[in-house]
Amino acid sequence: MEIQHGDWLHFLTQWSEEWADSHGRVEELSPDDVAARRGRWLGTDPATEADITEMEDRLGLAMPPSYREFLRVSDGWSHAGAFVWKLAGTREAHWHDDAMGLGEDFDKYWAEEDNPEEVRAQVGLWSRALQLDVESDMTFVLLDPQDVGPDGEWAVRVWASWRANGDPERYPSFAAFMIAMHQEFHTHAPGRDGEDGPAFINSTTRAQDAAVARAWTAALRGRHEEAAALLAEAQKYGRPYAHELLDQITRLAGSRGCGTQPPHPDNPRFLSEQLPLKAADLLNSGQPAEDWHYSDPKIFPDTARAAADIQRAVREGTYRYQPGGAFGEAVHDAREQARWGDTDAAWQILRAAIPSWEPLGPGHIAPMGLLADPLLAPVLTVERRLEILRTPRGGESGPAPAPAGDRNPDGLSWLARPGALRPWQTSASDYRMILVEGIAPDELPALLGSEPGTVLSPPLRQWDITRHHRPDQRVSSSYDDKPLVSVGRAGPGWCFAFEQDPSARFDTERFVSPAPDASAGGGRAIVIWHEWRQDTPLFHVSAAEGGTLRYAFTVSAGTLKATVGDVPAELTSPALGFDAPDADGQAAAAARALDAITLLHGVTVPRLALTEGRLHTFESLSWSRPPGPGETYVTISIS
Known part of the structure; x- marks a missing residue:
């Protein structure tokens, strides 16, 4: 999403209406928020040109283009995302005074010689930035007058004391920051997860849900790059299935994935796809087995025993991925080849069966359980995982991809x-x-x-x-x-x-x-x-x-x-x-x-x-004879 010149009024109006519709319990709102909900507007009156000029004279610099355009529509903003409750207009914006003394520690770290240039460029941020947050949850919103793009936009950097990532998050412009905060509002909006209150359905959610549906179909037709682009945008709005579908694509494309959310036992893929992969991730991470909470009957009463069995089988290397149907038969045959070392034959069996694979619901685009199977996961090289992504499956059609080559050289x-x-x-x-x-x-x-x-x-x-x-x-x-x-x-x-x-x-x-x-x-x-x-x-x-x-x-x-x-x-x-x-x-x-x-x-x-x-x-039996008469040998004991 982008905010084009002149689109600010439409963007902010839509955001305000979505916010108002998501807050059904008036008794939980402050008086100012009640008024905002009634007026369906999170902003204020527009700033006049004189207001903006006076601000720029006070600060000694002309403001970047997208912030200026925003001020012409609303001289400040409430609820910019989930953690910034009030954003500055012409009167509240001021140069950051580093009251918390962050500059010294950050500058020392950023100035280290082995840091890349983009990190070193942050030195002095806390003493030069324009502070836009007025009320927030320990979150600073800073406009950086020394990080200027070719379009004249200043970068926005957002730092929160409670976030794990120490460095401020960078947005290339004020407009990009506001788009991200609109997306953040969507991921935290009341009602979006079935909470009490009005259902969170609006033109934005409908558009993004339609994009997820298109992405699902595109992925099953082998067009994973097109699907990934749609899902990356929908994920920012927290739309259902976007995150888990994108994680499946990124894992099969050869990266570590985008991080799976905890699986839910009500999902039909919980035991067959999600949980084994979670167990494999835990094993490969080197974390202790005690970190596995899915076998706790107090948390997962219906599936705890099965989860414990899955974890044990993955840890011992005896887990078997067992999908149903024709694809399940192919998986069985492929395992028999792989267990005796013929990984190329195993892959050829799987490759032939991929078109017959069927998803277990709209959040499923590939047989991810293969990656948890100790025999078949090594068969799936990066090239072969990509071939799975590029192969039409699940009842969809499309061109077949070029086959990935064999990995085992002939001979010795x-x-x-x-x-x-x-x-x-x-x-x-x-x-x-x-x-x-x-x-x-x-x-x-x-x-x-x-x-x-x-x-x-x-x-x-x-x-x-x-x-x-x-x-x-x-x-x-x-x-x-x-x-x-x-x-x-x-x-x-x-x-x-x-x-x-x-x-x-x-x-x-x-x-x-x-x-x-x-x-x-x-x-x-x-x-x-x-x-x-x-x-x-x-x-x-x-x-x-x-x-x-x-x-x-x-x-x-x-x-x-x-x-x-x-x-x-x-x-x-x-x-x-x-x-x-x-x-x-x-x-x-x-x-x-x-x-x-x-x-x-x-x-x-x-x-x-x-x-x-x-x-x-x-x-094996020994390949050396026992010692003969008079021969000496060494025995090593460890106590």
């Missing part, structure tokens, strides 16, 4: 790239893994588990694996090498068990390849161990079939240290170039070795699931 050689497993690193990451043919991932614990009856954990994030499996570990040994591995599918007919940053370093004398045990069922198994961030780069491969080791080799610092069996020609050291003298050359050799294994066996491991997602895990 991506593991040799800098930052492969940790994007912030400049070198490749250490890892070890075993690829097994002919079995499903959930069969790996029976072959490689550290103890009989080893089972898979719930899907875990990388940083939760050790805490889950060894919450009270106090003793560790240099010979106790039982990897905590993440598992998933590794291509057609293959599965993998993978450990980032192995807990032990590779030792040629002690290493025992788990490949024979893993291949005991008759298939093939391949072990790869790559140490890159240590002082001496190392690359090991061992392969078995039917329980028998077929070949193995280890390259350390470019030198072939050990070879067993008939190593395929594609994996011989001269063919790969491991004798390169520099680190980059050895990294390239490791990448060629991984490419060769990919071509020989058609295997792959999923980057997105390993770096950002959740996978089932288990503790």
Whole structure:
């Protein structure tokens, strides 16, 4: 909204009439407000040109254009928003005298050298500004004669002692300030939330509610930017659904959202969409679980038990988003793909089902519960969230968006790239893994588990694996090498068990390849161990079939240290170039070795699931032999 030249009378008249219509209880009003309600006018008589000239002579400056135009319509104003009860006209406006002594502290903070120019420009505000608030709730309204736009407008800065944000809020002109205060009045008007008194319905609310309805339809047709613009304006007036619809758009567009209001149990989306997302926000914020008030039966008697179950499931990583209908079936199938690492397949299932998704009411434009599902939330990269926003759904039609690309590179050689497993690193990451043919991932614990009856954990994030499996570990040994591995599918007919940053370093004398045990069922198994961030780069491969080791080799610092069996020609050291003298050359050799294994066996491991997602895990048998006679080892105990 803008106030054009000559529109002040219309704008202020409309505001006054809306204010008068919203106050049905005359007995609660002051005598002045009773008169304002009866006269349907919050202002005073217009200021004459002589009044304005006299004011400018007194203050020593010509007033900015929009304030001058306002004065020509009303020489002052009552109820400018919710916290300024009287706004100055020509007689009350005066230079701020900083009676509270705010200038010294603010100027010291604003003048710091590392502050941006727009912050430093505020120095001296408290001693130079024109004060427009006459009566308020500890709120200052200041016109800044040194913050002048190309149109001659002075910026207005509003500071309230009780607001969390310490700096004054800036408006580019007096007109912009008054528009914002009209909007603030709307968000606090009596009757707007079903309170006692007349219903708060007028031309402004009808226009903004119509805009929200258009935004809802536009969003379901995939036009989220158009919808966001409409909702951003309607939100300023506090219109129903505007805030929550805009929050859904901003979250899916890749930002943190605009802040969700507390969900209400009467909303059909309370348990399926809003509450799980609230629980995920709480978990990701690091706040204590005690901050979760939705499981308090005194506050939410009908839903407290369900809320507690949701919070626990989100915290443990076992929460499942379960919408109904055809889209719900697709979500189930996508979860099955994601839990074994195939995040691209999971997304393809979801993408195909998005047009069939249906909203749960007019405050719903997207399946937001996906963002709370521990398996599917990592699947929804920024590009994929945008594709959801751009896809027509909920019975609406429109052009389909360009599809977001896959995130998992084929094969294994991506593991040799800098930052492969940790994007912030400049070198490749250490890892070890075993690829097994002919079995499903959930069969790996029976072959490689550290103890009989080893089972898979719930899907875990990388940083939760050790805490889950060894919450009270106090003793560790240099010979106790039982990897905590993440598992998933590794291509057609293959599965993998993978450990980032192995807990032990590779030792040629002690290493025992788990490949024979893993291949005991008759298939093939391949072990790869790559140490890159240590002082001496190392690359090991061992392969078995039917329980028998077929070949193995280890390259350390470019030198072939050990070879067993008939190593395929594609994996011989001269063919790969491991004798390169520099680190980059050895990294390239490791990448060629991984490419060769990919071509020989058609295997792959999923980057997105390993770096950002959740996978089932288990503790593997040791990859090192026990100490022999006379060998020493180190045991570390933590008391």
